[in-house]
Amino acid sequence: MSKTSSEQNKALVLEAFDTLFNKRDYEAAEHFWSDKYIQHSAHIEPGREGLFNLIRSIPSTLRYEHGLILAEGDYVIVHGRFSGIGRPAAWIATDVVRIENGKLAEHWDVLQDEATQAESKSGLPMFGNRFPA
Numbered sequence: 001m002s003k004t005s006s007e008q009n010k011a012l013v014l015e016a017f018d019t020l021f022n023k024r025d026y027e028a029a030e031h032f033w034s035d036k037y038i039q040h041s042a043h044i045e046p047g048r049e050g051l052f053n054l055i056r057s058i059p060s061t062l063r064y065e066h067g068l069i070l071a072e073g074d075y076v077i078v079h080g081r082f083s084g085i086g087r088p089a090a091w092i093a094t095d096v097v098r099i100e101n102g103k104l105a106e107h108w109d110v111l112q113d114e115a116t117q118a119e120s121k122s123g124l125p126m127f128g129n130r131f132p133a
Contacts, residue, residue: 005073006071006072006073007071009071009074009075009076009099010069010070010071010076012032012076012099012102012104013069013076013078013095013097013099013104014066014069014078015032016029016032016033016104017064017066017078017080017095018064019032020032020033020051020052020055021055021062021063021064021082022062022063022064024055024060024062026052026055026056029052030048031103032103032104033048033051033103033104034048034100034101034103034104034105035048036105037051037104037105037106037107038105038106038107039051039106039107040106040107040108040109041107041108041109043109043111051107058085058086059084059085059086061083061084061085061086062082062083062084062085063082063083063084064080064081064082065080065081065083065127065128066078066079066080067079067080067081067127067128074098074099074100075096075097075098075099076096076097076099077094077095077096077097078093078094078095078097079092079093079094079127080092080093080094080095080127081093081114081127081128083132087113088113089113089114089115089116089132090113090114090127090132091111091112091113091114092111092112092113092114092126092127093109093110093111094109094110095107095108095109096108096109112126114126114127114132115131116131116132117131
């Protein structure tokens with residue numbers, strides 16, 4: 001049975017994120033991101049090179065974990081955690097990616113510092129089923 005385009009797009013985004021953020025394989029990552037990549041994040045310089053340069057500047061301890069992932073048409077939304085970024089707290093992110101011609105073409109995100117259990121008014125973790133150590 002073949003995958004639907006939504007399933008293919010989700011798999012594409014997860015493989016792209018793993019390749020860039022966890023493996024830091026910039027040459028392979030070029031195959032996932034469009035050379036006309038549009039970046040809407042306030043934290044990242046324009047284009048594919050802006051994203052790649054940001055990752056180059058972050059400590060090698062960077063790790064990305066994905067949680068919930070949704071796709072509809074050409075859009076994929078991923079809820080994830082960026083840890084080991086050289087900040088006191090990990091970032092919890094919702095990334096919205098538009099796919100065009102089998103590549104990541106456009107990106108928006110919402111980022112916030114991950115709360116500890118003591119900081120959480122809801123008493124629930126922001127990512128996964130447990131609080132950060």
